[in-house]
Amino acid sequence: MFRYIAKRVLQAIPLLFVISFIVFSLIHIAPYDVIDSITTPNMSQEQIDLLRQRYGLDQPFLVQYFLWIRNVLTGNLGFSLVSQSSISQELATRIPNTMRLVIPAYLTALLLAIILGLLAAANKGKIWDRIIDAVASLGIAVPTFWFAMILIYVFGYLLNMFPIIGMYTVGKEGDFGDFLQHFILPYITLTVAFFPDLTRYIRASATQQVSEDYVMVQRAFHASKWQIFSRHISRNILIPVVTQIGLALPMLVTGAIITETIYGWPGVGPYLMSATKSLDYPVIMAIMLLSATLVILGNLLADVLYSVVDPRIRKGGSK
Numbered sequence: 247m248f249r250y251i252a253k254r255v256l257q258a259i260p261l262l263f264v265i266s267f268i269v270f271s272l273i274h275i276a277p278y279d280v281i282d283s284i285t286t287p288n289m290s291q292e293q294i295d296l297l298r299q300r301y302g303l304d305q306p307f308l309v310q311y312f313l314w315i316r317n318v319l320t321g322n323l324g325f326s327l328v329s330q331s332s333i334s335q336e337l338a339t340r341i342p343n344t345m346r347l348v349i350p351a352y353l354t355a356l357l358l359a360i361i362l363g364l365l366a367a368a369n370k371g372k373i374w375d376r377i378i379d380a381v382a383s384l385g386i387a388v389p390t391f392w393f394a395m396i397l398i399y400v401f402g403y404l405l406n407m408f409p410i411i412g413m414y415t416v417g418k419e420g421d422f423g424d425f426l427q428h429f430i431l432p433y434i435t436l437t438v439a440f441f442p443d444l445t446r447y448i449r450a451s452a453t454q455q456v457s458e459d460y461v462m463v464q465r466a467f468h469a470s471k472w473q474i475f476s477r478h479i480s481r482n483i484l485i486p487v488v489t490q491i492g493l494a495l496p497m498l499v500t501g502a503i504i505t506e507t508i509y510g511w512p513g514v515g516p517y518l519m520s521a522t523k524s525l526d527y528p529v530i531m532a533i534m535l536l537s538a539t540l541v542i543l544g545n546l547l548a549d550v551l552y553s554v555v556d557p558r559i560r561k562g563g564s565k
Contacts, residue, residue: 251546258542263315265538266531270311273527282525284328301327314531324528326521333532336517341499343413344513348501351433352494355440360480360487362441363448368475370453378445385442394435394508401431411510432509436502444490451486455479485552492548496540499533 281297298304302313317324323333366378402410409415409428418424455461456479464474494501499514506515514533521529 251550254546254549258539258546261542262535262538266315266535267311269534270314270527270531271307273525273530274307274310276525314528318532318535323532326526326529328521328524328526333529336529337514337532337536340512340514340517343511344502344506344515345498347429347432347436347506347511347513348497351436352440352497352501354433355437355444356487356490358437358441359444359448360483362445364452364475364480364483366445366449367452367456367479370456378449382442382445385438388438390435390439390504391508393438394431394505397431397435398508413512428509428511432502432505432511435505435509439505447486447490448483451483452479455482488551489548492544492546492551493541495544495547496537499540500537 281294281301281303285294285297295304302310305313314324321334323337325332326336362378362381366375369375398410401407408431410431413425413428414421415424415428452475461474461479500518502511502513503515503518505511506513507519510516517529518533520526521533
């Protein structure tokens with residue numbers, strides 16, 4: 247297993263370089279950069295050229311890229327061209343905030359998806375299946391930002407039940423009760439955004455299991471539908487669930503960009519949105535590289551969990 251993990255990690259390194267080069271190239275060819283966003287009409291061309299020289303934007307493309315890669319390999323993600331703040335320090339502060347929001351929402355959505363997906367598969371074609379499918383379809387169709395705005399309008403303005411901006415009220419930083427009040431609306435928004443796709447995925451996996459031979463054997467032994475789904479099918483859908491958990495790893499960084507931006511949650515989302523608007527490429531590159539790394543690690547995590555959930559995969563690999 248260790249050799250397999252080491253092999254996958256070594257294979258991922260060239261892929262990360264390719265991804266970083268592609269993203270860097272796309273940012274470089276854009277007709278607008280950060281210097282354009284900070285210049286004023288009364289600046290002379292000499293002042294603009296000095297700014298470009300200061301930020302290293304006067305260097306050839308490959309020189310800029312290799313300088314950035316060298317800094318990343320030494321653990322230095324660089325500094326924002328707009329705010330001059332350390333990107334590493336900003337991410338160290340913002341990523342935990344994003345995780346506080348994304349992890350509970352995703353786990354709740356996954357639990358709901360397992361329950362509703364199994365219930366729909368157990369009643370395929372019946373009223374419960376139709377209701378759950380309609381709810382999932384509605385959840386997929388409704389844009390996240392629109393649903394968030396509805397929650398803000400109803401519970402923030404009309405009922406005045408919850409605050410709608412930030413993670414804490416000013417002066418109450420560290421107060422768990424205040425955090426919980428700010429947390430509820432974005433938490434509901436993300437949960438509703440996550441669970442429809444997960445529900446359909448698990449329903450499809452469970453429906454496929456119903457046609458397997460072991461289910462027919464259990465029916466032949468007069469096992470009830472509850473026994474078949476709770477003892478057998480629920481275990482066999484663990485591999486699809488593991489796949490989703492592995493693919494969800496990048497969400498810890500970029501899984502709530504829209505929701506965080508709407509609610510003013512101090513996570514990675516507003517940071518990335520602000521950097522994108524100003525073409526602050528060191529910030530964009532750092533977040534994209536981190537996200538790509540998490541995608542690769544998520545796939546690796548899914549492969550490792552496969553062998554834990556289903557020992558036959560591990561035995562097949564050893565042979």
